[in-house]
Amino acid sequence: MPRHDTTLAFIGGGPRTAGVLERLGANAPELLTDPLTIHVVEPFQAGSGRIWRLDQDPGLMLNSMAGDVTMFTDSSVVCTGPTADGPDLAQWASAITAGTLDDAPELPHNLAVQAAALTRESFPTRQLHSAYLEWFFRRAVAALAPHATVTIHRDTAIELVAAGEDGHVVALAGGTQLRADAVVLAVGHTDARVHGRSAEFATFAARHGGFHAAPSYTTDVDYSALAPGQDVIVSGMGLAFVDLVVLLMEGRGGRFTDKDDGELAYVPSGREPRLWAGSRRGVPYHSKISTRLRGEAPGLAPFFTAAAVEQLLAEHHELDFRTHLWPLIAKDTAHAYYQELFTGSPARVRTNWADFSAAFGGLDWYSPARAELVAAAVPDRSLWLDFEALDQPLAGVVFTDSASIAEAVASHIAEDLKLRDGSENPETLALFLGLLRAYMNFASIVPAERLTAGSHAAVHGWWHGFFSYVDSGPPPHRLRQILALHRAGLLEFLGPDLTVTTEEASGLFVAAAARGVSGVKAAAFIEARLPAPTVANSANPVLASLHASGGGSEQHLLTADGTVSTGRLLVTETHQLVGSRGERHETLFAVGPGTSAWASGAFARPHSNAAPFRDNDALARLVLHTLAEKADLTLIGRTQS
Numbered sequence: 001m002p003r004h005d006t007t008l009a010f011i012g013g014g015p016r017t018a019g020v021l022e023r024l025g026a027n028a029p030e031l032l033t034d035p036l037t038i039h040v041v042e043p044f045q046a047g048s049g050r051i052w053r054l055d056q057d058p059g060l061m062l063n064s065m066a067g068d069v070t071m072f073t074d075s076s077v078v079c080t081g082p083t084a085d086g087p088d089l090a091q092w093a094s095a096i097t098a099g100t101l102d103d104a105p106e107l108p109h110n111l112a113v114q115a116a117a118l119t120r121e122s123f124p125t126r127q128l129h130s131a132y133l134e135w136f137f138r139r140a141v142a143a144l145a146p147h148a149t150v151t152i153h154r155d156t157a158i159e160l161v162a163a164g165e166d167g168h169v170v171a172l173a174g175g176t177q178l179r180a181d182a183v184v185l186a187v188g189h190t191d192a193r194v195h196g197r198s199a200e201f202a203t204f205a206a207r208h209g210g211f212h213a214a215p216s217y218t219t220d221v222d223y224s225a226l227a228p229g230q231d232v233i234v235s236g237m238g239l240a241f242v243d244l245v246v247l248l249m250e251g252r253g254g255r256f257t258d259k260d261d262g263e264l265a266y267v268p269s270g271r272e273p274r275l276w277a278g279s280r281r282g283v284p285y286h287s288k289i290s291t292r293l294r295g296e297a298p299g300l301a302p303f304f305t306a307a308a309v310e311q312l313l314a315e316h317h318e319l320d321f322r323t324h325l326w327p328l329i330a331k332d333t334a335h336a337y338y339q340e341l342f343t344g345s346p347a348r349v350r351t352n353w354a355d356f357s358a359a360f361g362g363l364d365w366y367s368p369a370r371a372e373l374v375a376a377a378v379p380d381r382s383l384w385l386d387f388e389a390l391d392q393p394l395a396g397v398v399f400t401d402s403a404s405i406a407e408a409v410a411s412h413i414a415e416d417l418k419l420r421d422g423s424e425n426p427e428t429l430a431l432f433l434g435l436l437r438a439y440m441n442f443a444s445i446v447p448a449e450r451l452t453a454g455s456h457a458a459v460h461g462w463w464h465g466f467f468s469y470v471d472s473g474p475p476p477h478r479l480r481q482i483l484a485l486h487r488a489g490l491l492e493f494l495g496p497d498l499t500v501t502t503e504e505a506s507g508l509f510v511a512a513a514a515r516g517v518s519g520v521k522a523a524a525f526i527e528a529r530l531p532a533p534t535v536a537n538s539a540n541p542v543l544a545s546l547h548a549s550g551g552g553s554e555q556h557l558l559t560a561d562g563t564v565s566t567g568r569l570l571v572t573e574t575h576q577l578v579g580s581r582g583e584r585h586e587t588l589f590a591v592g593p594g595t596s597a598w599a600s601g602a603f604a605r606p607h608s609n610a611a612p613f614r615d616n617d618a619l620a621r622l623v624l625h626t627l628a629e630k631a632d633l634t635l636i637g638r639t640q641s
Contacts, residue, residue: 005034005035005036005037006034006035006036006037006181006627006630006631007036007037007038007039007167007178007179007180007181007182008036008037008038008039008180008181008182008183008184008623008627009038009039009040009041009168009170009178009180009182009183009184010038010039010040010041010183010184010186011041011157011160011170011183011184011185011186011187011542012041012042012049012185012186012187012188012592013040013041013042013044013046013047013049013137013152013186014042014044014047014048014049014050014051014052014133014186014188014602015047015048015049015052015071015133015136015137015602015603016186016188016591016592016602016612016616017040017042017046017049017137017184017186018046018047018071018133018136018137018140018602019071019073019140019602019603019612019613019616020184020186020591020616020619020620020623021038021040021137021140021141021144021150022071022072022073022084022136022139022140022143022616023073023081023616023617023619023620023621024036024038024144024148024620024623024624025140025143025144025147025148026073026081026082026083026084026143026617026620027081027082027617027620027621027624028144028147028148028624029147030081031621031624031625031628032147032148032624032628033628034628034631035146035147035148035149036144036147036148036149036627037148037149037151038144038148038149038150038151039150039151039153039170039178039180040150040151040152040153041153041155041156041157041170041172041178042152042153042154043154043155043156045130045134046134046137046152046154047130047133047134047135047136047137047138048129048130048133048134048137049188050188050189050217051188051189051217052126052129052130052133053130054127054130054131054134056126056127056219057219057246057247057251058110058125058127059125059246059247059250059251060125060126060219060243060246060247061123061124061125061126061475061478062123062124062125062126062129063123063239063288063472063473063474063475064123064288064605065090065120065121065122065123065288066088066089066090066093066118066119066120066121066122066123066124067088067089067090067119067120067121067606068088068605068606069088069089069090069124069129069132069603069604069605070086070087070088070089070603070604070605070606071086071132071133071136071602071603072084072085072086072087072088072136072606072613073613073616073617074086074606074607074613075607076606076607076608076609076610077609077610077613077614077617078609078614079613079614079617079618080617080618080621081617081620081621086136086139087101088606089118089124089128089129089132090118090119090120090122092132092135093114093115093116093118093124093128093132094115094118096112096115097112097115097116103135103138103139103142104135105131105134105135105138107131110127111125111127111128111131114127114128115128121290123288123475123477133603153172153176153178155172155173155174155176156172156173156541157170157171157172157173157541157542158171158172158173158541158542158545159171159541159542159545160183160185160542160545160546160551160588161545161549161551162551163179166179167179167180167181167182167587167630168180168181168182168183168587168588170183181587181627181630181631182587182588182589182623182626182627182630183587183588183589184589184590184591184619184623185542185543185569185577185588185589185590185591185592186590186591186592187540187542187543187592187594188592188593188594188602189217189530189531189592189593189594190531190538190539190540190543190594191216191217191531191538191539191540192215192531192532192534192537192538192539193537193538193539194214195534195537198212198214198215198527199214200502201214201500201502201509201525201527202214204502204509205509205523205524205525207507208507208508208523209507209523210507210508210509210523210524210525211225211226211232211523211524211525212509212524212525212526212527213525213526213527214527214531215527215529215530215531215532216530216531217240217530218240218243218244218247218528219243219247221526223247223248226248226273226524227273228270228271228272228273229272229273229274230273230274230522230523230524231273231274231276231520231521231522231523231524232273232274232275232276232522232524232525232526233276233494233500233509233511233520233522233524233525233526234275234276234277234278234525234526234528235278235279235498235500235511235525235526235527235528235529236277236279236527236528236529237277237278237279237281237282237283237284237285237528238279238284238285238468238469238528238529239285239468239472239473239474240528240529240530241277241279241284241528242284242285242474242478242482244275244526244528245275245478245481245482245485245491246478248272248273248275249266249268249272249481249485249490252269252271252272253269253271254266254267254268254269254271254272255267256481256484263480263483263484264477264480264481264483264484265484265487265488266481266484266485266487266488266490268488268490272490273490273524274489274490274491274492275485275490275491275492276492276494276511276520276522277491277492277493277494277528278493278494278495278496278498278511278513278514278518279496279498280496280497280498281391281392281393281394281469281496282394282405282409282493282494282495282496282497282498282513282514283393283394283409283412283413283496284413284473284474284479284482285468285469285470285472285473285474286416286420286469286470286471286473287416287417287420287421287473287474287475287476287478287479288420288473288474288475288476289420289421289428289429289432290420290421290422290476291420291421291422291423291424291425291426291428291429292423292426292429293340293344293426293429293430294340294343294344294345294426295339295340295341295342295343295344295345295426296339296340296343296344296353297433298335298336298339298340298430298433298434298437301332301437301438301441302332302335302361303328303331303332303335303361304325304328304329304331304332304438304441304445305328305445306444306445308328309325309328309445309446312324312325313447313450317450318450318451318452318455319446319450319451319452319455320451320452320454320455321451321452321454321455321458321459321463322455322458325446325455326365326463327364327365327366328365329438329463330365330387331360331365332434332437332438333385333431333434333435333437333438334360334365334385334434335357335360335361335434336430336431336433336434336437337385337427337430337431337434338353338356338357338360338374338378338385338427339353339357339430340426340427340429340430341378341383341427341430342356342357342377344426344427345426345427348378348379348380348383349377349378349379350376350377350378350379351376351377356373356377359373360373371384383427385431390470391466391469392496393412394408394409394412394495394496395496399495399514399515399517399518400517401517402492402517402518404517405493405494405495405513405514405517405518406486406492406493408495409493409495410483410486410493413479413482413483414483416479417476417479417480420476421476431470432470432471435467435470435471436467436471436605436608439463439467439471439600440600440604440608440609440610440611441611442459442463442598443597443598443600443611443615444611444614447573448573448596448597448598449573453557453558453559454557454559456555456557456566457557457559457566459598460566460568492520494511494513494514494518494519494520495513495514495517495518496513496514497513497514497515498511498512498513499511499512499513500512500525503521506521507523508521508522508523509521509522509523509524509525511525532567533566533567533568533569533593533594534554534567535547535552535553535554535567535568535569535594536554536565536567537567538594543569543594546569546577550579550580550581551577551579551580551585551588552569552570552577552578552579552580552588552590553569553570553578553579553580554566554567554568554569554570555567555568555569555570555596556570566596568594568595568596569590569594569595569596570595570596571589571590571595571596571597572584573597574618574619574622575589575590575591575595575597575619575622576588576589577589577590586626586630587626587627587630589619589622589623591615591619598611600612600615
């Protein structure tokens, strides 16, 4: 019987797939001996996918500066395969404008104008980023020749089934069936069927003629039913909230103008609703940072290291995040923060960095002596790094009425902009870099199987949320716009600890926050966040089919309250799917935010030894090894038969 070509299928063709394809091409000369056929199934444009597609509101932007975005596994990345330097987003735009990029795409006029105006400190539009991602994808595909051919299917995968000796069959909505020896699921952020409390809200709104938007990708929700001037309760003040503000304000014809005092004024179109926003913290994510370091840049992590974690593992069967890992992360991040404060702003401290660093390194994070050391060396209390206050900035504020809540939130935003969008506090950038370093290194030095069940929840919950709140916030001008909208009376702040209930008698949603001081009733309610990971309630047909067949399963953790599901697709540390009976699928892989593996994005800062690039290289090499072994075994089996 003739041997069929070795075939690999990707379900999902966004930036994560593009990154893995690039790594397949880089490793192919070493590991690939026979031609490889690759299928990429993506209903949107390959390279950008759904989230980063060109066809979205032109006002939406990245929350990273152009010089901080690359898709290339550059020479800083510690991986087994060969590295490959290439232009970051800012360099790519500059090369297109200068005509020095050999394979430059032909950009639409509006994007060409954006590319020409882009600097390394600019926050690019998502549309321009989409063009960068699609260019990278095409480049990665071209580099696979002559080792592999790639076919792109502009279609939706609806089912993935085992096919015995022939591997797997991927069924597409258009009727095509793809046979594959191995499959990589890279479906990114997926929708969920409305369920749980959100389903109750949706039913309530439908019954009373109101409006409810369940957690979703903000730009895919139809908000046309919201009338001008209508009160709308908004739960969540993260990046989805920022996108919502853009769509409902500027997206409806309003505009911002500069004031003499440097602030912004909002000129409404008259079509905007009025938003009442609150959340657990009650404030938006921290602004991105525009300053530069003055002192010594943070180097390798001094405390949250592989050696330190190995020592903990030798002493404990399981590691607790709060008890064992957070003290190392906090100490590591604080070290980076104080290093910049002492070496970049020596006039603000009483001692030198060498002495402080030596004393700081010898103290446990929870030791009272650490706080005493900081107090003695840093006279300005506002410069003492307090993670609890950073996480809950309104915790100690006494609210008396709605005006006091508004003042507290607005003052917090203004202070955040002062610290992060000026040149006087570069220690905020060191804090950013310290947290980023710990976040990116976490998966490579902490074995997931040695974490306590509660720690899994803490890592994917609090730690990821805290990092996002501090390091993944919006551009500073978005926070200035939020303040302008508040002054214009179109955005009201409800404060922290928001709860939303329903009132059957009035048919309205009821919001309460700030320890009961604030509240509002409205017929419209938006849950401004992405859906939580869920396989059981996934709206993605492939994930739903895997759950129904038992080919894939949700991660479950044993806690003091019994076994609970995280909703995440269970995978091994090498991204192989685990079935409902606990079996590992050697040729089924899954990556991305909906899996139980630590998710660290699809693109990253240049020259940062970025975790997603290390991960992509390891996955690509494993896939190539697996396909080679399967091809050899299949050939032997068929010869003997």
